[in-house]
Amino acid sequence: MTPFRKMHGLGNDFVVLDARRAELPITPARAAAIADRRRGIGCDQFIVMEPGRDGADVFMRIRNPDGSEAGACGNATRCIASLVAAETGKDRVLVRTIAGDLPVERLPGGLWRADMGPARLGWQEVPLAQKMDTLHLPLSRGVVADPAACSMGNPHATFFVRDLDALPIAELGPSLEHDALFPERANIGFVQVLDPGHLRLIVWERGAGLTLACGSGACAALVNAARRGLTGRRATVSLPGGDLVIEWREDGHVLMTGPVATAFTGTLDLEAYAA
Known part of the structure; x- marks a missing residue:
């Protein structure tokens, strides 16, 4: 069984899996099946945390509910940064995506500010x-x-x-x-x-x-x-x-400030979803 978190930023919700220590058998079809709100867990985006390299704290891979890969998700960026910060005690976290590096910092009042890069x-x-x-x-x-x-x-x-x-x-x-x-x-x-x-x-x-x-x-x-x-x-x-x-x-950089939340945690059987 594979642990997961259900997180959201203002109701924009994510299934988050952690593949930093061991690779997970995630395919576009499997991500789409898990993202399905009737037959899966359900989410707006399916997120996999992968090892960060060359200065990044974490690599965030993003898939839409149809299995296609996305380059950016601002609400998920804050969520992932909050998880890394909780593990490391850092107030600043560098999240890497296929579209570039996104620095995130903790602010008072449970808010997080992400530098989404240049428009x-x-x-x-x-x-x-x-x-x-x-x-x-x-x-x-x-x-x-x-x-x-x-x-x-x-x-x-x-x-x-x-x-x-x-x-x-x-x-x-x-x-x-x-x-x-x-x-x-x-x-x-x-x-x-x-x-x-x-x-x-x-x-x-x-x-x-x-x-x-x-x-x-x-x-x-x-x-x-x-x-x-x-x-x-x-x-x-x-x-x-x-x-x-x-x-x-x-x-030219765009800064986004907002909250994060964890709805619940659980485990899932990846093999139960068609690859």
């Missing part, structure tokens, strides 16, 4: 299917149009809307995620600007669908809002699961 604004960095201005994409579906795009280690498109509650996001999300403009699919954010220091956000996550919170999506929302002159470089981003504080520093 990548070029069309090839998102990536998009062809050369274009990432501040205004020629993309629309019904009542939404003219999103901005950037990469936070994974591709994001952000639509700015007047009334978030009026949108049929569950209908819009799948089509936009798979639009031909996004060769690697995209996370689709829908943002209502409440005031220059406060955004309201709902994200349709690539490979996961609607989630209670998306850390990298919150980062993308603030960056794209600031690029459009709708906010400054720091704002509170309110998601269905709670609030994150996002800051886009002058050096």
Whole structure:
């Protein structure tokens, strides 16, 4: 039997396995089966902790519920850093992902601040299917149009809307995620600007669908809002699961501050899930 943790950041939930001491037989199909909310444990992302090397405290491998691999997950980054900090007593932890290194620090009040790296604004960095201005994409579906795009280690498109509650996001999300403009699919954010220091956000996550919170999506929302002159470089981003504080520093790095939680721990039989 293999131990696991069920963790979350603002309701964005994860199954976390530890493969730092021994390799685990995780395949995309097995990760997807465990992530299934009816036949598995259920989660928005499936996380495997692997050995950290060359200065990193831990390597975090991220899979979406469909088994596809993701480059970034802000809420999971804070969760994994909190586990390493509890083991080592460190207040600063370096989490490595396939998209780069993410330094995380402990703050008072049970909060954690992650440096999600620089926002990548070029069309090839998102990536998009062809050369274009990432501040205004020629993309629309019904009542939404003219999103901005950037990469936070994974591709994001952000639509700015007047009334978030009026949108049929569950209908819009799948089509936009798979639009031909996004060769690697995209996370689709829908943002209502409440005031220059406060955004309201709902994200349709690539490979996961609607989630209670998306850390990298919150980062993308603030960056794209600031690029459009709708906010400054720091704002509170309110998601269905709670609030994150996002800051886009002058050096291009994006900082995300929020809580972490462990829902429960248990063991599972990996061989019970088809590989």
